[in-house]
Amino acid sequence: MLATAGIVPRDDTAWNFEVKFDGIRAIGYITDELRILSRNDKNITAAWPELAALAPADPPFVVDGEIVALTADGRSSFEALQPRMHQRNPATIRALAAAIPATYLIFDLLHIGDRSLIELPYLQRRELLEQLDLRGPRWQVPPRLSGPGAAVVDQSRRLGLEGILCKRLDSPYLPGRRSPHWLKVKNIRDQEIVIVGWKPGAGRRAGHIGSLLMAVYTDAGELTCIGNVGTGFTQSALDDLAARLEPLQRKTPTTDADVPDVRWVEPRLVGEVSFSEWTGDGRLRHPSWRGLRLDKEPRQVKRELIRHARSGTP
Structure with missing residues (x-):
């Protein structure tokens, strides 16, 4: 069962709260x-x-x-x-x-x-x-946390935690489904992304990966570009990415993005980035690399939308 990005529910008595790890x-x-x-x-x-x-x-x-x-x-x-x-x-x-x-x-x-x-x-x-x-x-x-929910999320922010999970007391477990009866309220914005290409670096990164071209799948099943990420990498992470992307190279674009000097790759690898906000044209502002997510399938990667809690029983 997967949680939906959301805000703290108003009806604290219908929910339990947990730390999001x-x-x-x-x-x-x-x-x-x-x-x-x-x-x-x-x-x-x-x-x-x-x-x-x-x-x-x-x-x-x-x-x-x-x-x-x-x-x-x-x-x-x-x-x-x-x-x-x-x-x-x-x-x-x-x-x-x-x-x-x-x-x-x-x-x-x-x-x-x-x-x-x-x-x-x-x-x-x-x-x-x-x-x-x-x-x-x-x-x-880990312990269940009692409300009020707003105080729980405020405390998680003061402690430097990623956020909290809000779970409806009456919700069944829905395998493989993303449900508004589990809400993740984050202090740090992050987004899973599909790597569709990379651009060569300059200076200290000359001859190596400078940035990764990111995409997500739309509800129609098409890849759409959401920008580049060029910060947050360690040298070992760059070396590992280079080795993994080498056999995935392709000559034709993976998406219809008009981006120069891209080395296109098959959309097989999933990563995760933190960012400040979405821009009006659907790009990530100030993304920073967090790491690969080999536990995720590319076609599961979509833009996460903030939803409100659903009232009533599931």
Whole structure:
């Protein structure tokens, strides 16, 4: 189930609030052993060995949560998680797990034993999850926060957090659907993007990537250009992007954008940027690179619109 970008609901009594963490969404299947699937249904279990001790479980259960790298003050750091997202070499994974340990923040219970829970209201699922008492060295259930919602989001801003999630107490779990019954209220504006090309750099970046050409899919299924991003990169990120984009090169434009000196690529890679605002012509103002999102499929990437809460039951 996916959240919709929105504002804090007016009716605080119908909602619970949670901290929005900045990591990798993951479904955990806890049976005789642990199996973890990313949002695009890829098995990523091997990348997170420090979570293996969640299993075995009797009865088995299925949970939803976020894999994060937590800083000393308890905030999640997507940048710290980046070196771990792309690794599949067992020795490298073990070394990174020791240096940058991940934590699985579990916020929903979807199945237990032979019973599916997705039709139950959020509050009941959450209470059942809390009864499991999932507290371990690298996993935990983050707390539910009571309203008023405006005070919760203000406090999250003062603490430097990404934002909060607002979840209707009576909402069922809707697999694969983006619903206004889960709202994400962000302190930092970000947007998933599809990389459709790159422009060569100058100066210190001469001969290398200077900026990436960004696009999103429209509701009609067409790619539309939303500008370039040329800041926020580390040298290792640029080297990794160059290696990944090299086999994706193509001679014809990926979109109908009239941009000179672009090296066009197949729209296979998804990234994430922060930005200040959308311009009137549909471009991102002051975008800054945050990292690749290998857990996302390109055709899922659309412009995020701010929506208001929907009243009434789902």
